[in-house]
Amino acid sequence: MELCLETGYTSLNHIGEELCGDHVECSTNGDYTTLVLADGLGSGVKASILSTLTSKILCTMVSNDIDITECVSTIIRTLPVCKERGVAYSTFSVIHVNKQGHGYLFEFDNPEAIYYHNGQAVDFEREELNVCGNQVFKSELNLVDGDIVMVMSDGTIHAGIGMILNFGWPREKIKEYLDHHLNHKMSARAAACVLASACNEIYEGQPSDDTTVAAVRIRQRLDVNVMVGPPVNKEQDQEHVARYMEGPGLKVVCGGTSSNILARYLHKHLRPSLDYPDHEIPPIAYIDGIDLVTEGVITLRRLLELSDKYVSISDLTPKYYDKEDGASLLADILFERSTHVHFFVGQSVNTAHTGLEIDTTMKLKLVERLAANLRLMGKEVTLLYD
Amino acid sequence: MVIKVCVGSSCHLKGSYEVVEAFKSLVKKYNVQDRIELQASFCLGNCLQGVSAAVEDFGDAEVQESEQVKRTEAGLLLSHLKSDNTEKVFVDTILPLLK
Numbered sequence: 001m002e003l004c005l006e007t008g009y010t011s012l013n014h015i016g017e018e019l020c021g022d023h024v025e026c027s028t029n030g031d032y033t034t035l036v037l038a039d040g041l042g043s044g045v046k047a048s049i050l051s052t053l054t055s056k057i058l059c060t061m062v063s064n065d066i067d068i069t070e071c072v073s074t075i076i077r078t079l080p081v082c083k084e085r086g087v088a089y090s091t092f093s094v095i096h097v098n099k100q101g102h103g104y105l106f107e108f109d110n111p112e113a114i115y116y117h118n119g120q121a122v123d124f125e126r127e128e129l130n131v132c133g134n135q136v137f138k139s140e141l142n143l144v145d146g147d148i149v150m151v152m153s154d155g156t157i158h159a160g161i162g163m164i165l166n167f168g169w170p171r172e173k174i175k176e177y178l179d180h181h182l183n184h185k186m187s188a189r190a191a192a193c194v195l196a197s198a199c200n201e202i203y204e205g206q207p208s209d210d211t212t213v214a215a216v217r218i219r220q221r222l223d224v225n226v227m228v229g230p231p232v233n234k235e236q237d238q239e240h241v242a243r244y245m246e247g248p249g250l251k252v253v254c255g256g257t258s259s260n261i262l263a264r265y266l267h268k269h270l271r272p273s274l275d276y277p278d279h280e281i282p283p284i285a286y287i288d289g290i291d292l293v294t295e296g297v298i299t300l301r302r303l304l305e306l307s308d309k310y311v312s313i314s315d316l317t318p319k320y321y322d323k324e325d326g327a328s329l330l331a332d333i334l335f336e337r338s339t340h341v342h343f344f345v346g347q348s349v350n351t352a353h354t355g356l357e358i359d360t361t362m363k364l365k366l367v368e369r370l371a372a373n374l375r376l377m378g379k380e381v382t383l384l385y386d
Numbered sequence: 387m388v389i390k391v392c393v394g395s396s397c398h399l400k401g402s403y404e405v406v407e408a409f410k411s412l413v414k415k416y417n418v419q420d421r422i423e424l425q426a427s428f429c430l431g432n433c434l435q436g437v438s439a440a441v442e443d444f445g446d447a448e449v450q451e452s453e454q455v456k457r458t459e460a461g462l463l464l465s466h467l468k469s470d471n472t473e474k475v476f477v478d479t480i481l482p483l484l485k
Contacts, residue, residue, distance in 0.1 A: 256394040256428030272393060272426035274406060282398040283426050295428070297395050350433075 002221040003099050003145060004339045005033040006378050008189025009214035010196035011313050012155065014043040015206045021047025022153045022212035025055035027063045031098040034063040037214045039110060039153035040090040047090075047210065050079060054090040062096050068106050068138070072131040093151035095216050101143035108136045111157050111171060116148035116182055116191070121175035146184045148191050148217045155211025156195065159202040169202055187336050188215035189310065189377065190319035197316045223249025224338040228367055229296065229346035229360070230257045231386035240386045241265045244344045250333060251289070255296030258346065263287050278325035292333060294326035300366045302327035303334075307373040310335050340380045343367060347385060387422050387444040387483065391467075394429035397436035404469035405437045412476045421484050435465035444483040455479050 009024045021043045025036045036059045040050030054075055061071045079089060093110045097103030105113055105124060114121050124139035141149065159169040174195070181194050192213040199211050225247050231240045241262055245251070253259050263270035270293070272285035281302055282295035306327060309315045320336060321328040334341060345367055349360045371381045389409060393402045406426070413422050432438040442461035449457060454475060456463045464475060 259428055270428065272428055274391075274424060274426045276403055276406070279403045282393045282395065282402065285426075285428060295393065295395055295398065298398055 003101065003218055004221045005097065005099060006188045006217050006219060006339070007033060007035050007215065008187060008192050008217075008319075008378075009037070009212060009313060010189075010193045010316070012196060012200050012203070012207045012211040012316075013314070014210045015208065017044050017210070019045060019048040020212065021051055021210040022155070023048065023051035023055045024212060024214045025059040027059050029063045031100070032063065032103070033095075033097060033216065034059050035095045035151075035214055035216050036062070036092055037110065037151045037153065037212060038090045038092040039155075039210065039212070043210055050090040053079060054092055058092060058094055062094055068094075068136070069129075069131050072108070072134065072136060076132055076134070091154070093214075095141070095149055095151065097141050097143065097149075097216060097218075099218075101141065101147070101218050103141045103143075105139040105141055105149065105151075106136055107139075107151075108134060111152050111154055112137075113139070114150045114152075114171075114175060114178065116150065116178060117144075119179075119184060121178040121182070143218045145218060145220055148182070148186075148188060148215050150178075150191065150195065150213060150215045152195070152214070153210060153212045155207060155209035156199050156213060158209050159199040159207075159211065161208070163202075163204060163208075165202060169199070185336070186320060188217040190336060191215045191217065193316065193319045197318070200316055219339070221339045222337055223247060223340045223342065224333055225249055225251050225342045225344065226334075227251075227253040227255075227258050227262065227344045227346075228300070229255050229363060230261055230348045231346040232348050236386050237261050238265065240344065240346060243384070247342060249340070249342075250291040250338075252292045252294075252330065252333060253287075253290060254294050254300060254330070257348075257350065258296070259285060259287065259293050262290065266290075276325075277323055278328075281325040281327050284326045284329065292326075292329055294330060297363045297366065299326040299330065300363065300370065303330050304366055304370050304373070306331045307335065307370055307377075311373050311376045334374060334379075335377060338374075338379055341371075341374055341382075343371065343381070343383045345383060345385050387480075388425055388442045389422060389480070390425045390427035390430070390440045390442070392428070392430045392432070392436060392438040392440075393426045394433065394436075396429070396433035397438055400436045401468060402437050405439070405467045405472055408469050408472040409439075409476070412473055416476075416481060418481075418484060422480075430463070432463060432465060437467040439464040439467055441480060441483075447483045447485075449479065449483070 038051040038054040040047030091109035285293040
């Protein structure tokens with residue numbers, strides 16, 4: 001069974017700051033994914049420069065298998081020194097792990113990472129190293145399907161200081177909170193957002209520190225095949241549908257005409273529902289053997305709005321979808337559950353829609369923008385046009 | 387009898403939701419829940435005259451055709467439905483078919 005790594009993060013900016021002093025950098029090199037979360041000294045521009053430099057340098061070096069001692073000494077020798085404080089640093093956490101779940105974690109002065117394993121937030125075993133006079137902790141990673149590694153800046157444990165929590169939010173309490181609020185179905189993005197939103201609540205919406213939570217999750221691969229629109233030539237219908245049905249994974253179809261073609265090809269009935277969980281979104285339908293059948297362009301337009309929110313690193317709306325309308329169901333499958341998305345796009349023009357806000361050009365643009373957002377989420381996306 | 391209200395993209399924009407709600411309450415109001423089954427349908431191919439609905443399974447009763455009511459192979463095709471004219475079509479055309 002093929003496993004995949006996914007990453008995601010959420011950042012809250014220090015109140016009144018345009019820039020975040022925390023920075024997350026991610027890269028994938030072969031089987032390995034590297035994620036670095038750096039927290040620059042102070043806030044605003046200076047902090048942002050420090051953390052951006054730190055995370056970029058570390059991420060590039062670590063992903064190219066350079067020894068951590070060398071990476072850390074490079075950072076220390078490179079960073080500009082702060083005039084006011086006479087020091088130059090940015091704290092960091094580095095996760096470097098492969099698709100089999102093996103790798104390591106390095107931590108320097110950030111709050112200790114949290115390991116979500118078997119439905120519980122626990123600690124890693126850490127080994128203390130001394131790198132150029134700095135105390136750095138190393139943990140071996142041996143992750144299994146469903147595990148999440150969460151790293152964070154100290155804005156999390158400082159949440160509420162001098163406000164509703166006198167001494168901030170202790171890490172042990174954060175772990176208890178995660179025990180109750182994470183579940184094994186959540187993506188890395190959703191999990192990071194759960195913790196960051198809770199911090200924002202504790203800060204009463206006015207963070208007095210930059211706060212960032214980043215997560216890496218290991219999970220099973222899930223392909224999703226999405227058919228959108230009928231092919232230009234009717235004679236291609238059969239071939240188009242056959243290719244769509246061929247691949248493994250979930251089957252989703254968006255659009256009335258496409259659903260009709262698909263139902264005919266499969267010799268099944270198309271049964272539209274009369275329920276409107278959201279009266280702005282047309283009802284879904286059912287075809288035996290197909291995982292989700294929705295209307296086309298109106299549903300896709302809503303889906304694109306949802307995806308814009310999903311990829312925004314500062315958006316705090318929950319990243320899971322419990323509503324039952326077509327767009328929310330699609331969002332759940334594509335954003336939260338999939339790892340690989342294959343679009344089968346038919347470019348036939350629906351004459352009835354010409355001139356309306358739902359014409360074919362509109363639909364094709366929606367699909368392109370949606371594909372771009374899915375790639376930002378870390379999905380592998382293929383587009384096949386007929 | 388089956389009434390299938392089109393919920394395709396084009397009809398949706400023209401107000402399928404309101405028409406569906408109108409039919410739901412009319413079926414109750416005239417107490418014909420056990421005679422009429424409401425369903426949704428994807429595009430009925432009558433987009434320019436939406437909101438559309440198809441009426442099927444009502445025997446061979448005679449129907450007065452009009453701009454809004456057309457005879458088809460499967461039954462009737464209703465056009466230009468809106469929340470405020472659905473009751474008139476329901477009373478003038480659909481209820482008599484149940485007699």
